[in-house]
Amino acid sequence: MLQRIQPAARIEGLLSLPGDKSISHRYAMLAAIAEGQTRIHNYSTGADCASTLGCLRTLGVAVDRDITEVAINGRGLDGLLPPAETLDAGNSGSTIRMLSGILAAQRFESRIAGDDSLSRRPMQRIIQPLEAMGASIAARDGRFPPLEIHPARLHAIDYALPVSSAQVKTCVLFAGLFAEGVTVVREPARTRDHTEIALREFGADLDTRARVISLHGRPRLHALDVTVPGDLSSAAFFLVAALLLPGSHIVIEGVGLNPTRSELLDFLIAMGADLHVRNLALHAGEPVGDIEVRHSPIRGGVIEKDLTAALIDEIPVLAILGAASDQGLTVRDASELRIKETDRIATVADNLARMGVTVEVFPDGLRVPGRQKFRPAELDSFGDHRIAMAFAVAALAAPGESTIAGAEAAAVSFPEFFALLEGLRA
Ligand code: S3P
Numbered sequence: 559m560l561q562r563i564q565p566a567a568r569i570e571g572l573l574s575l576p577g578d579k580s581i582s583h584r585y586a587m588l589a590a591i592a593e594g595q596t597r598i599h600n601y602s603t604g605a606d607c608a609s610t611l612g613c614l615r616t617l618g619v620a621v622d623r624d625i626t627e628v629a630i631n632g633r634g635l636d637g638l639l640p641p642a643e644t645l646d647a648g649n650s651g652s653t654i655r656m657l658s659g660i661l662a663a664q665r666f667e668s669r670i671a672g673d674d675s676l677s678r679r680p681m682q683r684i685i686q687p688l689e690a691m692g693a694s695i696a697a698r699d700g701r702f703p704p705l706e707i708h709p710a711r712l713h714a715i716d717y718a719l720p721v722s723s724a725q726v727k728t729c730v731l732f733a734g735l736f737a738e739g740v741t742v743v744r745e746p747a748r749t750r751d752h753t754e755i756a757l758r759e760f761g762a763d764l765d766t767r768a769r770v771i772s773l774h775g776r777p778r779l780h781a782l783d784v785t786v787p788g789d790l791s792s793a794a795f796f797l798v799a800a801l802l803l804p805g806s807h808i809v810i811e812g813v814g815l816n817p818t819r820s821e822l823l824d825f826l827i828a829m830g831a832d833l834h835v836r837n838l839a840l841h842a843g844e845p846v847g848d849i850e851v852r853h854s855p856i857r858g859g860v861i862e863k864d865l866t867a868a869l870i871d872e873i874p875v876l877a878i879l880g881a882a883s884d885q886g887l888t889v890r891d892a893s894e895l896r897i898k899e900t901d902r903i904a905t906v907a908d909n910l911a912r913m914g915v916t917v918e919v920f921p922d923g924l925r926v927p928g929r930q931k932f933r934p935a936e937l938d939s940f941g942d943h944r945i946a947m948a949f950a951v952a953a954l955a956a957p958g959e960s961t962i963a964g965a966e967a968a969a970v971s972f973p974e975f976f977a978l979l980e981g982l983r984a
Contacts, residue, residue, distance in 0.1 A: 577786030
């Protein structure tokens with residue numbers, strides 16, 4: 559799909575967003591192995607979270623869905639059924655990596671696969687700890703999907719993550735649910751902790767301190783009635799659009815503000831953003847609030863070290879803000895970006911160049927000098943949802959029509975994105 563984007567003078571309005579993708583995946587998977595019926599409200603509308611529900615159905619889980627309302631009849635820790643077909647994770651790294659932790663502990667064979675992009679993403683990072691727990695997994699070339707997961711009985715491990723990855727952390731913790739004893743995961747840098755919060759809410763026995771998580775195996779998980787907060791990573795596109803376009807003013811209600819995600823807001827404020835959070839509340843252990851932002855001049859800055867891990871999904875759209883900032887934006891320690899849905903260092907740089915924006919590329923990041931203007935351009939999502947949405951925002955600031963090829967990729971996390979963006983034009 560070719561999406562045409564006209565320039566916007568400014569954006570204005572009040573909006574609320576579909577449920578957080580990360581939290582939706584975790585609630586669905588834990589609901590499937592809990593006892594009783596879990597009700598999830600504001601479930602993510604993205605294709606990725608639909609892939610998770612599809613996989614759960616293939617594992618014998620009754621899932622009832624009415625758009626954002628999802629009811630899951632949990633089958634208990636030992637109740638999943640052997641799948642009659644290959645589990646389809648679609649484009650979703652979270653689905654394949656996190657669900658594999660559960661699949662590796664089953665008494666049956668399973669096979670899980672995905673689309674072309676997912677089939678190129680590294681799985682060694684989950685295979686290695688799962689095998690250390692006693693799992694038996696075959697992968698294409700030893701590293702890529704599809705994964706063939708053989709029956710196994712897992713034992714607890716003490717595992718230091720070699721990469722900062724919430725997906726890998728979650729995979730090991732989910733596997734640890736099925737192992738006797740205490741599974742310990744040590745993180746090199748703090749990553750999103752939705753898994754730890756959700757595990758506790760579902761009734762697991764978990765201890766977390768100083769980036770060390772200890773989980774007691776074989777808990778009885780109970781069903782929940784939960785509401786997924788709005789997705790802060792989706793909010794990021796609107797926040798940047800408002801900061802880019804003079805006179806903009808928006809309020810986004812009910813957004814997830816977990817501190818492992820909200821460093822985005824601290825970073826924007828540190829760069830000069832006129833941004834306020836109101837009506838803070840806690841929903842099932844997750845902080846939620848409203849974000850108000852007005853256009854403001856942005857200084858620019860550096861994203862490196864632990865901050866890179868905290869902002870990893872927002873870097874594409876922040877690179878765009880960097881071009882319009884006073885001093886520009888430098889991103890380092892971001893080689894993980896090269897193995898996302900696309901090589902996001904390359905796809906950001908390619909589209910920025912199409913818009914006439916100068917960018918310097920490093921193996922582990924990029925530098926976008928400030929005070930640059932965006933030219934209208936023929937852009938490409940390269941099949942990556944965050945690239946499609948980030949460049950739709952950049953296109954608003956260009957003085958003429960731009961097009962984005964493959965814009966349908968946005969539906970992987972945020973099918974409503976283009977309609978909501980259009981609705982904010984003032
Ligand atoms: C996610 C973790 C991150 C992030 C992804 C969602 C999660 O991936 O990029 O969009 O829900 O745990 P990594 O674990 O590969 O860093």
